[in-house]
Amino acid sequence: LMAEKGGYKHFMLKEIFEQPRAISDTIAGRLLEEEGDVYLESLSLPDGELKKVERICIIACGTSWHAGLVGKFLLEEHCRIPVEVDIASEFRYRNPVVNDRTLIILISQSGETADTLAAMREGKARGGKNVAICNVVDSSIAREADGVVYTHAGPEIGVASTKAFVTQLVALYLFTIKLGRTIGTIDKEKGQAMIASLVKVPALLEKTLELNHQVESVAKRYMNARDFLYLGRGINYPIALEGALKLKEISYIHAEGYPAGEMKHGPIALIDENMPVVILVPQNANYEKVASNMEEVIARGGRVIAVCSAGDREIAGKAEVTLEIPQDNDDLAPILLSVPLQLLAYHVAVLKGTDVDQPRNLAKSVTVE
Numbered sequence: 001l002m003a004e005k006g007g008y009k010h011f012m013l014k015e016i017f018e019q020p021r022a023i024s025d026t027i028a029g030r031l032l033e034e035e036g037d038v039y040l041e042s043l044s045l046p047d048g049e050l051k052k053v054e055r056i057c058i059i060a061c062g063t064s065w066h067a068g069l070v071g072k073f074l075l076e077e078h079c080r081i082p083v084e085v086d087i088a089s090e091f092r093y094r095n096p097v098v099n100d101r102t103l104i105i106l107i108s109q110s111g112e113t114a115d116t117l118a119a120m121r122e123g124k125a126r127g128g129k130n131v132a133i134c135n136v137v138d139s140s141i142a143r144e145a146d147g148v149v150y151t152h153a154g155p156e157i158g159v160a161s162t163k164a165f166v167t168q169l170v171a172l173y174l175f176t177i178k179l180g181r182t183i184g185t186i187d188k189e190k191g192q193a194m195i196a197s198l199v200k201v202p203a204l205l206e207k208t209l210e211l212n213h214q215v216e217s218v219a220k221r222y223m224n225a226r227d228f229l230y231l232g233r234g235i236n237y238p239i240a241l242e243g244a245l246k247l248k249e250i251s252y253i254h255a256e257g258y259p260a261g262e263m264k265h266g267p268i269a270l271i272d273e274n275m276p277v278v279i280l281v282p283q284n285a286n287y288e289k290v291a292s293n294m295e296e297v298i299a300r301g302g303r304v305i306a307v308c309s310a311g312d313r314e315i316a317g318k319a320e321v322t323l324e325i326p327q328d329n330d331d332l333a334p335i336l337l338s339v340p341l342q343l344l345a346y347h348v349a350v351l352k353g354t355d356v357d358q359p360r361n362l363a364k365s366v367t368v369e
């Protein structure tokens with residue numbers, strides 16, 4: 001079994017460390033660097049269908065839903081099409097507004113999640129075309145979809161999703177380039193620049209994984225907290241949700257993710273010297289705003305674990321702990337930010353002695369409603 005785990009103690013840790021390779025595989029053979037475009041071999045939706053799209057609904061469950069929330073930022077920013085993101089079990093029972101100009105994007109690692117499959121059928125029955133972002137080739141969702149973008153993460157064994165998630169983010173980025181190039185919101189130069197940023201990600205991820213030992217000591221310091229709060233803004237807000245979900249799933253510590261600017265409308269009441277607050281504050285357009293949210297937490301005695309850009313002295317001077325990630329393109333920062341949060345959840349769980357790869361009550365794929 002140790003061999004299957006490639007020398008790692010758990011599948012989850014192995015899969016976290018496989019992420020640079022997984023992303024390289026998701027990108028492989030798909031970049032048309034000269035043209036500033038991408039080739040998605042099984043998308044199989046004619047350009048005419050993509051040009052018709054007036055609205056996009058992204059539908060998923062769990063971690064895949066968090067990827068969808070990031071996808072909304074990418075698609076709205078670069079394709080200027082309104083995007084809604086729905087939880088599959090909500091969408092399917094809601095009399096959703098869908099027509100033949102609606103594109104439905106299903107995201108599912110397993111391709112077998114019952115609610116996501118049912119939501120796909122519901123959307124199709126209402127005339128929407130769909131594209132599935134799946135990891136498992138020939139899964140039910142992949143087979144029934146009009147088009148598929150495979151993530152190529154390789155088999156994911158740990159119940160808590162890691163490499164499948166980051167490759168979903170890459171697949172959404174690739175699809176954004178494809179759609180933007182097709183409808184004309186992304187020109188050749190911009191497409192080339194987006195691709196140039198993407199090819200740097202595996203190496204930046206390798207660098208980010210060097211945080212492992214530091215995160216382990218952070219885990220020791222905070223593992224006895226009863227609750228954690230995770231804050232982020234904009235495209236990184238879904239990463240706060242995902243960080244909180246990871247911790248909950250495998251360490252059984254209650255954790256909540258929140259948009260940093262919304263903290264004052266509720267969670268701020270919980271902040272005291274027993275509350276670790278993980279704040280995602282890389283140097284991007286929202287930086288000043290998040291930094292001031294961080295000050296609000298510190299002023300109330302909260303213990304800040306800041307995930308920030310390398311070399312940020314400002315943040316390092318104020319937070320209790322800083323975890324520094326390499327500076328990256330804003331659209332791809334969610335990928336790098338995910339890594340310290342995965343590692344934090346992992347190490348806290350190991351220290352608590354839980355069953356990391358098979359947490360209680362959870363299933364890798366939920367094939368019943």
Ligand code: G6P
Nearest residue numbers: 061062063064108109110113363
């Ligand atoms: C289960 C898994 C999660 C996963 C979710 C959606 O709850 O434990 O890790 O995110 O299902 O799964 P899918 O295969 O559709 O991405």
